[in-house]
Amino acid sequence: MTLVLSLMLTFALAGSPTPREVLQGIDQQETLNLELEAHFDQVCSALKAGRHDLSGLVGPGVRFPIDEFVQVPSCSLRALSVGKVVDDTIALRVLWDLDGRDARGARRSVRAESDGEVVREGKGWKLSRLDTSNAHRVERDAPRFVERAAEAGLVLPQVVTPISPAAFLSSGLAIRDVDGDGIADVFVIDRQTLYLYRGKPGLHFAPPVAIARTGGDTILSGVSLGDLDGDGDPDLVLTTWRDRPVRLFRNEHGTFVEAGKVGRGGQHQGTVLSDLDGDGKLDLAVVSYPLGYAIPSSFLNADNGDPPELWLGNGDFTFHQLPLPARVAKHHWSFGGVAADFLHRGGMQLYVFNDYGVKDLYVLDRDGGVSEVSAQYGLNDPGGGMSADLGDVDNDDRVDLYVANMFSKAGTRIANGVGARVPEATRDLVSKFVRGNTLFLGQPDGGYADHAVDLEVHRGLWSFASLLADVDNDSRLEVLIANGFISGKKRKDL
Numbered sequence: 001m002t003l004v005l006s007l008m009l010t011f012a013l014a015g016s017p018t019p020r021e022v023l024q025g026i027d028q029q030e031t032l033n034l035e036l037e038a039h040f041d042q043v044c045s046a047l048k049a050g051r052h053d054l055s056g057l058v059g060p061g062v063r064f065p066i067d068e069f070v071q072v073p074s075c076s077l078r079a080l081s082v083g084k085v086v087d088d089t090i091a092l093r094v095l096w097d098l099d100g101r102d103a104r105g106a107r108r109s110v111r112a113e114s115d116g117e118v119v120r121e122g123k124g125w126k127l128s129r130l131d132t133s134n135a136h137r138v139e140r141d142a143p144r145f146v147e148r149a150a151e152a153g154l155v156l157p158q159v160v161t162p163i164s165p166a167a168f169l170s171s172g173l174a175i176r177d178v179d180g181d182g183i184a185d186v187f188v189i190d191r192q193t194l195y196l197y198r199g200k201p202g203l204h205f206a207p208p209v210a211i212a213r214t215g216g217d218t219i220l221s222g223v224s225l226g227d228l229d230g231d232g233d234p235d236l237v238l239t240t241w242r243d244r245p246v247r248l249f250r251n252e253h254g255t256f257v258e259a260g261k262v263g264r265g266g267q268h269q270g271t272v273l274s275d276l277d278g279d280g281k282l283d284l285a286v287v288s289y290p291l292g293y294a295i296p297s298s299f300l301n302a303d304n305g306d307p308p309e310l311w312l313g314n315g316d317f318t319f320h321q322l323p324l325p326a327r328v329a330k331h332h333w334s335f336g337g338v339a340a341d342f343l344h345r346g347g348m349q350l351y352v353f354n355d356y357g358v359k360d361l362y363v364l365d366r367d368g369g370v371s372e373v374s375a376q377y378g379l380n381d382p383g384g385g386m387s388a389d390l391g392d393v394d395n396d397d398r399v400d401l402y403v404a405n406m407f408s409k410a411g412t413r414i415a416n417g418v419g420a421r422v423p424e425a426t427r428d429l430v431s432k433f434v435r436g437n438t439l440f441l442g443q444p445d446g447g448y449a450d451h452a453v454d455l456e457v458h459r460g461l462w463s464f465a466s467l468l469a470d471v472d473n474d475s476r477l478e479v480l481i482a483n484g485f486i487s488g489k490k491r492k493d494l
């Protein structure tokens with residue numbers, strides 16, 4: 001629904017055809033797509049039930065490369081573009097994904113985006129052709145990760161009822177050795193409580209201790225760790241969604257004592273701790289997401305959010321605000337940020353990732369001024385930004401940036417379906433919004449170029465968080481993505 005509204009708003013500016021005509025075209029296509037999905041789901045049900053011979057159900061021109069599979073517990077088949085009905089036939093672009101196990105129990109996956117065709121059969125449709133020659137295959141004897149949270153003791157002490165309307169804004173995780181015993185400790189936010197799980201030898205955690213709480217209709221929204229007083233141990237910064245100041249906690253030999261507040265409050269989503277002005281003391285950037293107070297002024301370029309608050313640290317749990325000049329401050333809907341020397345000039349700059357629009361790169365100039373330069377460096381990245389992580393993906397000693405946006409099959413189908421009926425620039429923008437994640441590689445000229453599509457790391461599904469980490473110790477970074485999705489009950493609501 002969000003996407004349809006954004007398309008309507010965008011096309012309203014685009015001239016002809018009228019927004020109503022565009023929406024009618026989308027509606028017709030999506031009605032047809034529901035019929036196609038009914039058939040696709042039948043195909044998946046047959047595969048999951050162990051039926052490899054799909055004759056009768058699909059045409060002879062369809063053959064999934066799953067000869068080695070003995071089980072197919074997971075199957076997805078969806079159209080990314082739906083052509084016109086010509087002679088009871090529709091040309092399609094299909095995204096398909098099958099997970100299973102072979103006779104040895106090894107996990108096998110096969111997936112691709114393929115050209116295909118359906119033909120009318122009775123009141124429905126039948127997949128008559130699918131070119132699976134470009135399928136990606138993955139085979140693995142054992143899973144890379146095994147779920148051990150419960151036996152390690154990383155379990156929340158109680159299930160807390162969600163607080164509407166923004167329960168999903170409450171999340172937070174920070175991991176560091178805070179008591180100096182050489183074992184990582186874990187902070188977790190659970191709605192209105194911040195818990196600390198102290199690490200013990202042998203992948204075990206002590207029962208959680210509540211470090212901070214909030215009440216009423218406020219929720220905790222972000223936790224960060226950094227040495228605010230320069231005594232060598234990490235201190236704690238906690239943000240609250242709904243008009244409460246940022247809270248600071250001093251680390252005293254592994255226990256945390258409330259040590260100050262910053263600002264008057266806002267709809268904060270989190271903080272970035274970094275020395276932005278290069279004076280050796282940690283500074284604080286606080287970002288906000290005003291859900292519940294406003295709706296985005298545009299789904300493609302919202303400008304009614306809140307700019308980040310920049311607070312320069314004094315090294316003693318006090319901060320003084322660096323006001324953002326009106327011409328610099330971007331009123332975006334921000335989920336968070338990361339700091340790095342993006343400009344290769346020997347300091348830290350702040351990259352803020354935003355929902356409903358472009359991202360921002362804030363730079364503190366040597367004269368004390370602030371500028372926003374994301375577009376100049378190729379980093380503005382239109383999309384529904386949810387997270388970002390830093391790393392040197394291509395090992396060229398230049399920092400790279402992986403940004404989680406959102407990949408939507410329905411959105412891709414709609415963007416493809418509107419075709420020549422809307423201006424190319426509009427179509428490109430909408431396509432970018434539904435395309436998925438971005439991988440910016442640092443370039444020799446100092447700028448950044450997006451290589452997510454050619455390196456095939458853009459389709460992270462509906463991404464909410466992303467991480468670059470070398471999980472197999474081969475000196476090359478992997479991409480890990482956490483996904484989530486909230487949708488209506490009716491499929492046609494997208």
Ligand SMILES: [Ca+2]
Nearest residue numbers: 177179181183
């Ligand atoms: Ca520890």
Ligand SMILES: [Ca+2]
Nearest residue numbers: 227229231233
């Ligand atoms: Ca400290």
Ligand SMILES: [Ca+2]
Nearest residue numbers: 275279281283
């Ligand atoms: Ca500083």
Ligand SMILES: [Ca+2]
Nearest residue numbers: 392394396398
């Ligand atoms: Ca690099």
